[in-house]
């Protein structure tokens with residue numbers, strides 16, 4: 001079993017479980033993780049994922065041993081790594097809780113999540129250049145969008161690692177915790193997210209993510225139209241009525257009967 005799945009109410013923690021290989025991401029891990037998440041993505045009771053590893057490694061990259069002898073035609077024919085796009089497309093919010101190494105594919109996995117929380121011992125890097133290759137699961141694109149071209153170029157051309165503080169300063173990480181607290185805090189935040197309407201958290205993700213593709217005017221229009229669309233949900237009525245009635249809202253998400 002490469003992935004350990006645990007429920008905490010509406011939160012599902014998925015722990016990468018190849019400690020001897022520092023959670024290196026092979027094809028089996030990819031399929032296992034993506035299959036679990038695609039199934040749970042449809043579950044209205046699941047409001048947020050937390051993806052994590054262990055203290056030493058979130059994931060030290062794609063599995064070098066699996067790739068090393070492959071030919072160009074094999075890589076092309078299999079469209080190697082393309083399966084990870086399904087991970088990026090998961091619509092339920094997902095938080096990466098990173099302790100230790102998040103390198104190469106591990107850093108890319110974290111960046112395909114919606115938020116990255118790090119423990120004080122976290123190390124991020126795209127060291128593929130040292131192996132005679134380059135990032136292959138979106139690192140050159142996502143890292144550049146997150147930290148900017150110059151910083152991304154520095155990391156990708158030198159392969160240097162950055163620590164949690166540098167990652168925080170660069171916008172790669174939004175919160176830092178002690179190693180002991182990391183998972184508990186990530187679950188706490190995930191629980192807050194899962195207490196909201198899954199309809200609105202999914203839409204919120206979509207509008208933020210579209211900002212990377214759209215110009216400002218188109219993006220603002222898309223946001224406004226999506227905002228309007230939420231008035232077709234009973235969760236909008238519930239959320240706003242609860243505010244005026246000074247009570248906690250009880251969101252139904254996709255379980256609501258009316259739309």
Ligand code: CAA
Nearest residue numbers: 020021022024060061062063064065103104105135136137
């Ligand atoms: N793939 C396969 N196995 C890996 C691995 C990886 N990415 N990273 C670590 N391992 C294995 C090691 O081979 C070792 O296995 P054995 O005990 O069988 O020898 C085990 O995990 C423990 O690793 P180390 O002994 O190297 O541990 P360390 O503490 O001395 O060093 C490290 C830790 C600095 C992270 C080092 O393991 C390392 O540099 N790993 C590779 C990092 C890397 O290059 N990642 C990018 C991979 S390519 C990629 O990800 C492409 C892409 O864009 C998707």
